[in-house]
Amino acid sequence: METLLAAAARLGERLRARNETVAVSESSAGGLISAALLAQPGASAFFLGGAVVYTRQAREGLLGITPSDMEGIRSASEPYALLLAHRVRARLGASWGLAETGAAGPSGNRYGDAPGHACFAISGPCEITRMIETGTADRAANMRIFAATALALLDELMS
Secondary structure: OHHHHHHHHHHHHHHHHHOOOEEEEEOOOOOHHHHHHHOOOOHHHOEEEEEEOOOHHHHHHHHOOOOOOOOOOOOOOHHHHHHHHHHHHHHHOOOEEEEEEEEOOOOOOOOOOOOOEEEEEEEOOOOEEEEEEOOOOOHHHHHHHHHHHHHHHHHHHHO
């Protein structure tokens, strides 16, 4: 957790200095991304909110993503992560939308992805998507890796 907190501190300082905000949609990270950002003193200056979008019900209820929005897109993919990032950014009016979706483990998901598979997207003044495979079925370790990767990706894009 210390690594996450250090990354979130750097990111929070950068967001505050630029007078920018972030909104988070996470799935397999289980809230660790939001928790790391919220652990920073003065987080209300840059963190607008987050959602753990772990099910279809959460996707529809929290982000208003309908079955028609999902046409041609499968969960745990880069296009899906980008849809989540766009939607959370728009719904909360953030400078940046950060999204993570994947399979933490110990088994893969119903789409055939192995445990440790995750996709990320950042939506803002510029956009990026990324996919990783950790190669481990350790659920807790994957959750930490997913959160760290998401924070690092936003930090990289803001550089």
